[in-house]
Amino acid sequence: MFSTAGHPSHARRRSSKISPVPDEGGWTKPSPYLNRTPKLEAGGFDAGSRDRHRTAQQSSFGQNLVNFLYRFARSPRGLAIMGSLAFLWVCSSYISANSHHLATRPVHPAFLPIIRHGGNLVHRISPAYGSRIKDWHDFQVASNPNRKLTDEEIEARSQHTFHPNGLLLVNPRxxxxxxxxxxxxxxxxxxxxxxxxxxxxxxxxxxxxxYRRNPPRGFDDWWAFCEENNVQLRDEYDQINHDLAPHWALEAHDSRHRNRVMQERDHTFTAAFKPGQEVPTLHGPYWDLKRATDVQGLLKLYGGRLPRPLNITFIMDDNPAVMLPYSQRDRMVELGQQGEYFGPSEFVEPEDPSLSNFALACAPNSPLRRSERGEFTPDYSGEAQRSFIWDHQKVADLCQHPESRQLHGHTMQQGVPLSPLVPLFTFAKTRLHADILVTPLEQYEEVYTIGYEPPWEQKSQNKLLWRGSTTGVEFDRHTPWRQSQRARLHMLSQNMEGEKSVIWSQGNMMRESNMSVEALNHLYMDTFFSGALQQCDPETCEIMTKTLDFKPTIGLDESNQYKYYMDVDGNGWSGRFHRLMSTRSVVLKSTAFPEWYADRIEPWVHYVPVKIDYSDVYDIMTYFVGTPDGRGSHDSVAERLGAQGKEWARTHWRFADMAAYMYRLSLEYSRILHHDEPDGNDYYFEPRLMADEEY
Incomplete structure (x- = not known):
């Protein structure tokens, strides 16, 4: 309110018309341009006026923004928001710098629900960060040692690795x-x-x-033979197909020629079949030996039923005699499957002469070849990896297990010379040999005189028994005989020094403990050489007499007191396996020679497979017998395996079962010799069952 005379006695609100503004000289007149449209010049608005106007607007916006932020920063809400942002930035920086430590650091279980819900919330905003938080939560849950595992988690944690090479690799958890x-x-x-x-x-x-082909001529009568003799598992003859696969690449006249040549070979005998003649005749250099006449007694069970004449030549030795280079066998198998023939013009890549014959029979990139070339191969020995056998035939494949080659008397040698494919029938072979496997009769009896065998619960010796002669390798100064299969088994029981890690069973889970080797051997092992020294030169015989503790041979009544028997190879196959399987005891078997029955027996049901290096023996015995202080025994499981093995030997390994194998082998080989004849490759019994399919 103004006090000057002549002025209004009250203040008026400023209107759109500008009132006179007082200055030092009094009142000035209003501007003549107010409320009037400015007059445009030729160039429009004055440029300087426009820039001054814009600068004023920008300065006003910036000043207003600064004022707003200043007022916001001083307000309680602003302080809270800015403090939260600073806290999040500090936390984010710390987490980024220490992410691994924080991720693996245990969190109290009370915070786990908060982390889980927080992860779900963050996932809606940022799926990537939300997933990381939920992964952190899952890790914390899985790492909690005190929580109770679900059935699914227990099953997942108990998974062991079943390797394609036939070994189960143990998961310690x-x-x-x-x-x-x-x-x-x-x-x-x-x-x-x-x-x-x-x-x-x-x-x-x-x-x-x-097999992608028709059955051979006479297959119907073979089936009738199986019906008459109650032969079991009539589809399981893959070994025959494996052995004869490369012979399909030979023309029939070539196969017949090779068959005639083998009948004149030394260390052989030949069984000659004629239709209608029940007993095959024998001829050849070794036709009159017991091994030959034993085979003749088996073949006569079906001899008169063969539809064609047939000669089969058997190698007299314990060991196989035929081995092909891998490239040649692989090519012959391929041609045979395609219905083509292997001829002189077939190119076979030259082999590396620095490799052993065993390696040359393996694929170029196989572990055995790579190891002999000095290349890296995974180590599956017992020292590197605790393992057990789940497929015995695969473990016996030397190509996949170079660690076993120097641990067996047969495979530690160079191997038989590589040669052309010839039809020699042998009693023992590895997967690398090209001989044709037959059923050996050495030491076989339909019924054994085994003395008195008490029931399982009355067997007094809860140990592993083996007594054997010094065979399986040449014991001389040029051979590392101490590494051979039988020598290592003997020395296994003599070692009394140090400790050994063994696993045992507690409830449903595995436990591991270090135990005294001396205590383990006293509790579990009774494996020794016995009898007179064999296959050793004078110098080595003297060394063995002085350094090895030979045990006396034991009788049948005494051996029947043992719950566990060990079976290993001799110079070839093991002749005692059938006798051991005919008892109530559990048979542990270690071998490099898969035999004719391999497709019709199940490891861990009828017998216990053992690795060549014996690294699993103590773990096996600890599982069945228990620890020295009596924990973890599975005596009832062992009793069941012993009974199942005895029943299998009684029902699946009879003369009739071996005759059925040889009968089917004879039909298959006869077709190879005569597949150029009109009915050589036709199945004639029920043609309606054999549609004209192309394979």
């Missing part, structure tokens, strides 16, 4: 691997028995499915 192996093997055996053909028509269909 899992169940005891032998429990897993037994359960798996029992299921495999039940499935194998259940899917066997029950009629001739089913057998023909299964034959075509497996």
């Amino acid at each position: 899992g169940r005891h691997p032998i429990s897993v192996l037994i359960e798996r093997a029992e299921k495999r055996w039940k499935d194998k028995v259940a899917r066997q053909s029950r009629t001739l028509g089913e057998a023909v269909a299964e034959y075509k499915r497996r």
